[in-house]
Amino acid sequence: MNPDINWAEAVKPLLKKYKGNPHPLEYRTLYELMVMVILAARDSDKHINSIAPALFKTYPDMRSLSGADANVLQTLITGVTNYKNKTQWLLKLAQTIGDDKKIPLTMEELTKLPGIGRKTANVIMHEAKVKPAGVIVDLHVVRVAPRLGIADSTDPDKIEQQIMQAISQKLWGETGMAFSFHGREICRPKPLCPECIVKNVCEYYHVVVLKENKPKQSRILSKTAN
Numbered sequence: 001m002n003p004d005i006n007w008a009e010a011v012k013p014l015l016k017k018y019k020g021n022p023h024p025l026e027y028r029t030l031y032e033l034m035v036m037v038i039l040a041a042r043d044s045d046k047h048i049n050s051i052a053p054a055l056f057k058t059y060p061d062m063r064s065l066s067g068a069d070a071n072v073l074q075t076l077i078t079g080v081t082n083y084k085n086k087t088q089w090l091l092k093l094a095q096t097i098g099d100d101k102k103i104p105l106t107m108e109e110l111t112k113l114p115g116i117g118r119k120t121a122n123v124i125m126h127e128a129k130v131k132p133a134g135v136i137v138d139l140h141v142v143r144v145a146p147r148l149g150i151a152d153s154t155d156p157d158k159i160e161q162q163i164m165q166a167i168s169q170k171l172w173g174e175t176g177m178a179f180s181f182h183g184r185e186i187c188r189p190k191p192l193c194p195e196c197i198v199k200n201v202c203e204y205y206h207v208v209v210l211k212e213n214k215p216k217q218s219r220i221l222s223k224t225a226n
């Protein structure tokens with residue numbers, strides 16, 4: 001992590017830009033969110049949004065899911081990455097929780113459930129608006145944070161720890177979501193750096209983008225001089 005930067009200040013433009021953005025998973029209840037976040041692991045939010053209506057028509061709440069027939073559930077999520085394991089996780093999770101009103105909202109309880117790691121738990125806690133216990137680190141955040149310089153690892157757990165050290169706890173939830181939206185829109189695999197509102201503090205921008213452009217500029221200048 002670049003210690004010369006006041007990260008709490010540096011990320012403010014991103015928090016402001018994405019504040020209040022709805023989560024890309026189009027859920028209506030915490031139950032739906034929980035199911036959809038598990039299904040979205042290593043798959044796309046768009047795909048999960050497309051299969052959700054039929055799934056929730058059949059299983060509208062935790063109680064109905066807990067009594068689901070595994071074959072019917074599996075058919076409804078066939079095509080989702082790792083759908084066979086996810087079928088078993090969802091069944092076990094629903095049987096463990098039993099009722100929408102009993103969905104746990106602590107990191108400790110959530111991560112004991114099948115199919116739920118820290119990222120999923122952080123998403124659920126953020127959307128439920130409870131005090132954050134960590135930072136959402138999805139594949140977008142794994143790309144954005146090291147480029148920015150707020151983290152220097154590609155390991156999601158280490159990235160989360162470094163962001164947690166740099167930003168105050170009350171902003172952990174918003175910061176993870178803002179980085180994720182930024183990664184989807186601007187800091188894409190091929191980043192749109194000229195449009196980026198945090199390029200002034202970005203390590204990648206200063207170390208890679210500006211350096212790549214320097215020789216071109218000097219070539220243009222020398223041609224002009226000739």
Ligand code: SF4
Pocket residue numbers: 144147148186187188191192193196197198199202203204205
């Ligand atoms: S300047 Fe480029 S690399 Fe840096 S955060 Fe912005 S888009 Fe990503």
